[in-house]
Amino acid sequence: xxxxxxxxxxxxxxxxxxxxxxxxxxxxxxxxxxxxxxxxxxxxxxxxxxxxxxxxxxxxxxxxxxxxxxxxxxxxxxxxxxxxxxxxxxxxxxxxxxxxxxxxxxxxxxxxxxxxxxxxxxxxxxxxxxxxxxxxxxxxxxxxxxxxxxxxxxxxxxxxxxxxxxxxxxxxxxxxxxxxxxxxxxxxxxxxxxxxxxxxxxxxxxxxxxxxxxxxxxxxxxxxxxxxxxxxxxxxxxxxxxxxxxxxxxxxxxxxxxxxxxxxxxxxxxxxxxxxxxxxxxxxxxxxxxxxxxxxxxxxxxxxxxxxxxxxxxxxxxxxxxxxxxxxxxxxxxxxxxxxxxxxxxxxxxxxxxxxxxxxxxxxxxxxxxxxxxxxxxxxxxxxx
Numbered sequence: 001x002x003x004x005x006x007x008x009x010x011x012x013x014x015x016x017x018x019x020x021x022x023x024x025x026x027x028x029x030x031x032x033x034x035x036x037x038x039x040x041x042x043x044x045x046x047x048x049x050x051x052x053x054x055x056x057x058x059x060x061x062x063x064x065x066x067x068x069x070x071x072x073x074x075x076x077x078x079x080x081x082x083x084x085x086x087x088x089x090x091x092x093x094x095x096x097x098x099x100x101x102x103x104x105x106x107x108x109x110x111x112x113x114x115x116x117x118x119x120x121x122x123x124x125x126x127x128x129x130x131x132x133x134x135x136x137x138x139x140x141x142x143x144x145x146x147x148x149x150x151x152x153x154x155x156x157x158x159x160x161x162x163x164x165x166x167x168x169x170x171x172x173x174x175x176x177x178x179x180x181x182x183x184x185x186x187x188x189x190x191x192x193x194x195x196x197x198x199x200x201x202x203x204x205x206x207x208x209x210x211x212x213x214x215x216x217x218x219x220x221x222x223x224x225x226x227x228x229x230x231x232x233x234x235x236x237x238x239x240x241x242x243x244x245x246x247x248x249x250x251x252x253x254x255x256x257x258x259x260x261x262x263x264x265x266x267x268x269x270x271x272x273x274x275x276x277x278x279x280x281x282x283x284x285x286x287x288x289x290x291x292x293x294x295x296x297x298x299x300x301x302x303x304x305x306x307x308x309x310x311x312x313x314x315x316x317x318x319x320x321x322x323x324x325x326x327x328x329x330x331x332x333x334x335x336x337x338x339x340x341x342x343x344x345x346x347x348x349x350x351x352x353x354x355x356x357x358x359x360x361x362x363x364x365x366x367x368x369x370x371x372x373x374x375x376x377x378x379x380x381x382x383x384x385x
Contacts, residue, residue, distance in 0.1 A: 011090035013106040014099035023072035023136040027053040052144045053134040064128030067160040070109040071138030074101035096363045104357035107364040108163025108350035115376035145336035154340035163350040168323035170307045171348035173223045173295035175254035177331040179288040188245035200247035201236045203281040221256035228254035257295045291335030294346040305382040313375035317367040
């Protein structure tokens with residue numbers, strides 16, 4: 001594919017406003033693009049504007065099934081006037097292409113699409129199968145990934161690539177993410193006679209104190225470290241002279257393979273049960289989202305071959321730091337797919353840059369985008385070799 005054609009595909013994707021809930025247009029664009037090269041992709045539509053995209057190719061003569069995944073949605077643009085360039089114009093300035101989703105993750109989706117097309121048009125044989133799964137709603141709730149999980153698309157994967165922005169670094173592990181809510185019920189009375197009521201805030205305060213040290217003794221993962229945890233939202237009361245009869249606390253926890261989601265939930269529940277034994281305390285735990293941690297062996301052939309592929313691809317662009325092995329504390333759609341196989345080898349690798357995702361003037365560099373295409377082409381062939 002010519003350079004200009006590669007760039008046009010990326011621009012086309014960025015120009016489609018696919019803020020969470022509007023992924024269908026991107027899926028249909030890619031379906032038509034792939035059809036031009038004889039590739040038949042399925043648009044899995046599940047709402048008026050929501051859809052996944054699935055493509056399978058390869059000879060299927062070997063048992064290996066390699067998964068590639070990315071997401072079609074982006075986060076919202078709060079105020080377009082704060083952007084230097086319009087967020088859906090895909091403006092190119094020098095080596096940078098600006099736009100919402102340019103980093104997270106239209107560049108990764110475009111790079112995977114182009115890598116697949118160029119492998120097919122070059123006649124490269126894939127003895128196993130390559131399964132490309134693009135999802136709706138990764139930025140909130142992961143409805144697309146959960147839909148594909150339920151349909152069995154992750155059941156037989158041998159390994160999985162996730163195209164999130166990493167500047168070419170090979171991320172072999174990332175933490176999970178667990179969002180929870182605790183509701184506290186009390187009894188409302190006038191604040192002049194608090195002894196006649198039950199302040200719903202009190203139980204949440206006791207929980208917040210206990211939460212500070214709740215995971216101090218949790219095992220430390222060799223790559224991801226300690227379990228990260230925070231109380232992030234407190235809501236209570238409407239009137240200053242009335243004891244609130246209901247209050248709410250929300251928090252976020254980053255589980256690791258050494259202390260996973262089930263262990264985190266059990267720890268929270270034990271605290272709730274202990275506190276509920278106190279007179280007047282009535283707490284209830286609700287898990288809002290539970291995304292699993294993922295980890296691959298950094299010394300495995302899968303990880304090392306991928307690292308070599310991307311280091312080789314980036315050698316043509318010395319302005320970028322040479323790719324290296326890394327871990328992150330963010331979660332991806334892999335957190336959903338590993339529910340089918342908790343030992344599934346996963347690598348997150350894509351164009352730059354994780355730190356500029358979701359920001360005003362989000363961008364990707366065309367050099368990193370190009371290196372990512374070439375890195376994926378080599379990595380896919382190395383996997384099947």
